[in-house]
Amino acid sequence: MTDTIEQAEALIKSGQAREALTVLEEIVAANPTFLRAHSACAAAHLKLGNRDKAVEHLKEFLPAIDQFPNPVRARIGIAGRFAEAGGFDQADKLLEQAMEMEPDNLEILVKRADTLADAKRWADALTLYRQALDELPDHPELLTSAGIAAQKADELADAAEYYEQVLRQAPDDVVVYHNLVAALTELGRLGDALEVCREWLVQKPDDIDGMAFQALLLVETGRVDEAATWFDFDRLVHSYMIDVPAAYKTLDGFNRALESEILAHPELETPPEDHPTWHHPALKIGSHINAAGTGAIHDLEAVMHDAVERYYDNAGDADGHPFLVHRPKKYRIEPWAAVLEREGNQQPHIHMDGYLSGCYYITIPPEVSADENGADGLVKGGFEIGRPPEEITITADLETRTIKPLEGLMVLFPAYMYHGTIPFKSDQRRICIAFDVMPEE
Numbered sequence: 001m002t003d004t005i006e007q008a009e010a011l012i013k014s015g016q017a018r019e020a021l022t023v024l025e026e027i028v029a030a031n032p033t034f035l036r037a038h039s040a041c042a043a044a045h046l047k048l049g050n051r052d053k054a055v056e057h058l059k060e061f062l063p064a065i066d067q068f069p070n071p072v073r074a075r076i077g078i079a080g081r082f083a084e085a086g087g088f089d090q091a092d093k094l095l096e097q098a099m100e101m102e103p104d105n106l107e108i109l110v111k112r113a114d115t116l117a118d119a120k121r122w123a124d125a126l127t128l129y130r131q132a133l134d135e136l137p138d139h140p141e142l143l144t145s146a147g148i149a150a151q152k153a154d155e156l157a158d159a160a161e162y163y164e165q166v167l168r169q170a171p172d173d174v175v176v177y178h179n180l181v182a183a184l185t186e187l188g189r190l191g192d193a194l195e196v197c198r199e200w201l202v203q204k205p206d207d208i209d210g211m212a213f214q215a216l217l218l219v220e221t222g223r224v225d226e227a228a229t230w231f232d233f234d235r236l237v238h239s240y241m242i243d244v245p246a247a248y249k250t251l252d253g254f255n256r257a258l259e260s261e262i263l264a265h266p267e268l269e270t271p272p273e274d275h276p277t278w279h280h281p282a283l284k285i286g287s288h289i290n291a292a293g294t295g296a297i298h299d300l301e302a303v304m305h306d307a308v309e310r311y312y313d314n315a316g317d318a319d320g321h322p323f324l325v326h327r328p329k330k331y332r333i334e335p336w337a338a339v340l341e342r343e344g345n346q347q348p349h350i351h352m353d354g355y356l357s358g359c360y361y362i363t364i365p366p367e368v369s370a371d372e373n374g375a376d377g378l379v380k381g382g383f384e385i386g387r388p389p390e391e392i393t394i395t396a397d398l399e400t401r402t403i404k405p406l407e408g409l410m411v412l413f414p415a416y417m418y419h420g421t422i423p424f425k426s427d428q429r430r431i432c433i434a435f436d437v438m439p440e441e
Contacts, residue, residue: 008040017047035061039081046085054085065094072098076111088119106135110142117145122152140166144176151183159183172203174210181213190221206326206439209352211416216388219396229321231417233401236323237385238311239411242360245299251408255362257296259431262337262362265289286337289433297335300360300433303410304333308356308437311412323414328355328439335435342427348389348420354436357419358412359383361405362433365426369406379404381424383411388418405432 004023011020021044027037038057045054061078068074075098082091095112102108113128129146136142147162163180166173177200184193197214201207215230241251248254262268268286290301308331317324334354351357367373368381379402386400402422403411413419415436 005036005040008037008044012040012044012047015047017044020044021048033060033064035064042081042085051086055082055087055090058082058085058087059090072101072105072108075101076108079111079115083115083118088115088121091115092119106132113145113149117149120152122149125149126153126155138165138169140169140173144173144179147176147179147183151179156183156187160187160189167199171199174200174204174207177203178209178213181217185217190217193217194221201322205322206328206355208350208355208415211323211414212350212352212418215416216392216394219398220394222396230323231386231399233385233399235315236417237401237403237411237413238307238314239403239409241406241408242303242307242410245303247299248296254296254299255407258300258362258433261295261297262286262289262339262431262433265337268337268339282341284339284341286339289337290333290335297433301333301335304335304358304360304435307358307410307412308333311356323416328437330440331355331437332440333435334438335433337431337433340430342425348384348387348418350418351415351436353438354415355439356412356437357415357434358410358437359432359434360411361407361409361431363429363431364405364407365424365428365430367426367428368424368430369404374402374404378422380422381405381426381430382422383419384422385413385417385419387420389420405430 004027008020008023008027011017011023021041024037024041024044027034028041031037038060042054042057045051045057058078058081061074065071065074065078075094079091079094079098082088082094092112092115095108095115098108099105099112109128110132113125113132116122116125116128126146126149129142129149132142133139133146143162143166147159147166150156150159150162160180160183163176163183166176167180170176177196181193181196181200184190184196194214194217197210197217200210201214204210211230215227218227218230244251244254248257265286267288268284270284290297292298312324312327315321315324317327365381373380374382382402382404384400384402386398388394403409
C-alpha cells in the first residue's frame with residue numbers, strides 16, 4: 001500500500017491530480033481510516049479547486065487528533081490545511097484548542113490571528129494581533145498585519161500608526177507605503193499622505209504605484225503646477241498610426257493576420273468573476289500571446305519595441321522629469337490580447353508591474369471609429385486616460401485625455417496614469433493588444 005500511496009502523491013506533484021484521485025479513492029474505500037490517503041485526497045482536490053471535498057477528507061483527522069505524538073503541533077498543522085481549503089471555522093477551532101493547551105505559545109496566537117484575517121474576520125484578527133504586539137511591540141511583520149486588520153476594520157488612525165512604526169524600521173517597504181497613503185487619504189490627512197508619497201519615491205523613485213498616488217494627491221491638494229508635470233498628456237501620451245511591417249501589403253492585411261492568430265490562441269478566455277479589473281462576460285483575455293515567437297504577433301512585437309524607443313526619444317528627459325529619468329535601462333515587452341465580443345467597458349486601473357504601457361488596436365466596430373462619434377463631446381468606446389476608479393475620490397478638477405480607437409493606432413502612456421474605456425454598444429467584435437514595458441535587472 002505504501003508504494004501505491006507514494007505513486008498517488010507523485011502524481012499530485014506532477015500535476016496529475018485527477019489521475020491520483022482514481023488511485024486514492026480505491027485506497028480510502030478499502031481503508032477508510034487511513035489518514036495519509038485522506039491527506040493526499042485533500043491535496044488532490046485542492047489542486048482541482050474542489051475545496052469542499054478537501055475539507056471533508058481533512059475532517060477525518062479530527063477524531064484521531066489527540067492520538068498524534070504532539071497534539072498541539074498536530075492541531076497547528078491540520079488547521080493550516082483547513083485554512084488552505086477555506087475551512088476557516090474549523091481551522092480557528094483547532095487553533096483555539098491549541099492556545100488552551102499552550103496559552104503562552106506566541107506562534108499559535110499569531111497563526112490564529114492570520115487565520116482570522118484570511119477569513120476576513122478583521123476585528124477578531126486585530127484583537128489577537130494586538131495581544132501579540134504586547135509581547136513583540138516592534139516586530140515589523142506583526143505591525144504590518146495589525147495595520148492591515150485595523151484598516152479593514154475601519155480603525156484607520158491605528159492602522160496609520162502601525163504602518164508608521166513599520167516604516168521607521170523598514171523605510172523601503174512599498175506595500176506599507178501604499179497602505180499608509182491609502183489610510184491617511186481616507187482619514188482626510190491629504191497633506192500627510194502626500195509627504196509619505198514623497199518619502200516613498202525617495203526610497204524607490206521608479207515605483208509606479210507611488211507615482212500614481214502622488215500625481216492624484218498633487219491634484220487634490222491644489223498643487224496645480226506640480227500636478228501638471230505628471231499629467232502632461234501632450235508630452236507623456238503618444239498615439240499614431242503604425243507603419244505596416246514589410247511582410248504585409250496593407251495595414252488591413254496585417255491586422256487580419258493578427259486577428260486570426262489571437263482568435264486561435266489557446267489561452268483566450270473570460271477572466272474570473274472576482275477579477276477586480278478584467279472581468280466582463282463579453283470580454284476574453286489572451287495571455288502569453290507572443291510565446292510562439294513567430295507570425296504576425298511576433299512582427300507586432302518588433303513594432304512595439306520601436307514604439308517604446310521612439311516614445312522615449314520624443315519625450316526626452318533633459319528637464320529631469322521623474323518618470324522619464326528613471327526609465328528602465330533594460331526591459332522586455334509583455335503583451336496580451338483583449339477581445340470584446342459586443343458592448344462593454346473597462347474600469348479605470350493602472351499596471352503596477354510595468355513602467356510604460358501601450359495598446360495597439362486591431363479590430364474596431366464602426367460605431368466607435370465613425371467620424372461622428374465624439375461630436376457631442378463623448379467618445380463612446382474611447383480610451384480615457386487620467387481618471388481614477390470611483391473608490392478613489394477626487395474632488396478637485398481633474399483633466400483627462402480621451403483617444404478614439406482606430407484600426408492601426410498605437411497608444412503609449414505612463415503606467416502610473418489610470419486608464420479605462422468609455423462604455424459603448426455594438427454587435428461587432430473589438431480586438432486590441434495591450435502591453436507593458438517590464439523592467440529587467
